Amino acid sequence: MHLRPATLLTAILAGLILLAPVTANAATTPTPSPTASTGTPEKNPVVKGPNITVTLKDVKGGKGEPVPVPGVKLTVHKDSKTGEELGTQTTDQAGRVSIGIPGNGTYVVELDPKTLPEGVKLSGNGETTKTVQVKIAAATFVQFQIGAVVVKEASFGSKLIDASTSGLKYGLIIALAALGLSLIFGTTGLTNFAHGELITFGGIMTYMFNRGLGLPVIAAGALAVLASALFGFAQDRGMWRPLRNRGTGLIAMMIVSIGFALLLRSVFQYTFGGSTKTLSQYVAQGRSDYGPIALSDKEVAIFAISIVTLVVTCIALMRTRLGKAMRAVSDNPALSASSGMRVDGVISSVWILGTALTGLSGVLLAINQQVNFQMGFKVLLLVFAAVTLGGLGTIWGALLGSLVIGLMVEVAPVITLWGWHPVPASIKDVGALVVMILILLVRPQGLLGRAQRIG
């Protein structure tokens, strides 16, 4: 059984938001024995003032709801494992300990593996210590996990199925953003380095509507997509259209978009802060089985929403008048203009559609994982890779490229050759990027791009 970090993290974060400044968390598997070991306290109250609070929860490999792990001894040391001991506590029925600390600094949380209930083992490398940087003055929320992955070694087949499922999910989320990028590139020729920030925009807007205005996540997501579309429209009218009319070159515009990306990312960090935050709903969800694959409800929703959106968008591009106009402008702007199309109007619609799709990918990414000011920046290169791989500016290419990239990212770490991992799990993006470069070597125009003489 293989446990994805996303599920784990969401499980961890579930009980954590309301807790004190620093919360350490451990997820363990398999199910702990129902009877708590002797000496388990009824309830550990969260200490007033600066403290480190740890909630141990068994995510049971992502199946079912997380269960607290009581009766585990945790110790907090100052500076290092051998440093001054600040307190020891045993987790209560809610799996919680709370130990007061003197103030800012470095702390090491140590878990006594001998006190773990029978059948429960630390996952990952079985690390029993975790170092925490406490910066209360800046109100930074430090989140971490003690070990993470299920101990039981899964068969290659089930790992492959799991990885392919999450790869497809990731690929579909990327595909939404890639389609947006590809549409905008096709019609305007702009290689938009600020595209990652448009993804982040969707995620952050969802967070704002959800946590700020208290709307349910679904409503917040819908509003975030609208806000993204509006943002795209404003961006085109306020910036890109005037630049096109001035006759600014494409490379100059590309560099303008780099500046815009730096600007937006810093503004996001300024307003949203540097920490990673979660939405109020659908954070930790257990998985249910659908044949050989296990999916949580939100993952089913992500699959459904992205597939429906992509299909509808593609049909619209193929069948509707506006869709045909978009493809015509993408093909040859000058000819479209001389045949009487309002090219500027079409480009405006492309921006609206493109940023709405990209915003939706940000919303889904936020629901799938968490919200961070650079969530989009981190995906940007994969989106670029997907679009380049499929063929710059082609619609089907963007979709195909995204699925290839998404699958490569998740499946590559699972593959072993003669006991050797070609792509280590900690750098799984590398495989996808290498594949992109290799495919470009053979087919410089991308998988579905039109061949043209270049260089």
Next chain:
Amino acid sequence: MDFGTVIDAAFSAALGPQAIVFALAAIGLNVHFGYTGLLNFGQAGFMAIAAFGLAVSVVTWDLSFWLGLVIALGASVLLALVLGVPTLRLRADYLAIVTIATSEILRLIFGAVEFKDTFGGSNGLTGFASTYRDLNPYNSGLDIGVVSFSVNDLWSITVGWTLVGLGCLLVWALMRSPWGRVLKSIREDEDAVRSLGKNVFAYKMQALVLGGIFGGIAGIFHILKQGSAVPTDFNTTFTFYAYAALLIGGAARVLGPVVGSIVFWFLIAGLGSFFGQATSGTDPLIPDFIMTNTQSSLIRFILLGLGLMLLMIFRPQGIFGDRREIAIDAR
């Protein structure tokens, strides 16, 4: 508000080691982008491979420092060749994406926990700079009011500005040679150059290698001046900042990248120090609800992004450049 500190921070950064790293990297980008029109967005990759070439040679393989330098520069040449073969035949935007991807691949591999034994993981490598430090002839630091440098920094800026000077001399000499004129014509019209019987691919490759070597020198200097090679230093943002520095000074000008880096760091450090002071203390100049001390460090990056946009829109040639000489209309 202590403006003395602001001025000191600004000037020290503008003349200090960090500006030199940017100047060297930007000289390389100038050869790529300014003179040849190649959109290399992976300069951080050239820096990283040279930096880790040196660090791994000395720390992991226990070779001598000087042999390490040779390996480091050899690695950046090799990267240029490996990158050049597939990408130089591609359109400009493909080249940009492949180079940016390569630089990320390198950074991720150097920082991967699985290769910790070779590359030191996310903490990187240390303990390779002793030969460099031992060569330091200075005994004390420098503090003349407007600028202040520690004894190590003083040695670094001596070495660094010498390298920058030599680099500029080399670029100046090369670009007024027939070889340099071919590069500039490739930037203007590749097909015309090809029709004159020149091997465009070979010229582009030579330019890529030359600029890559400058990137490599920048990477080596970067890890020597701070004594540690950390993978996260070589992220893509670095390349973008180096582009910003190049464009401020003016592309396709010998001194453009140097002046650009000085101005870039003057502004970054000056603004950082100004807003840092304006938001610190019990009664800050800017009230807490508008800007906290943590937020103040971001203002300069917001302004940097805005500045880069405005620069590219209204004055793409930067301070020194000639508008007709910038390869911004190419595709």
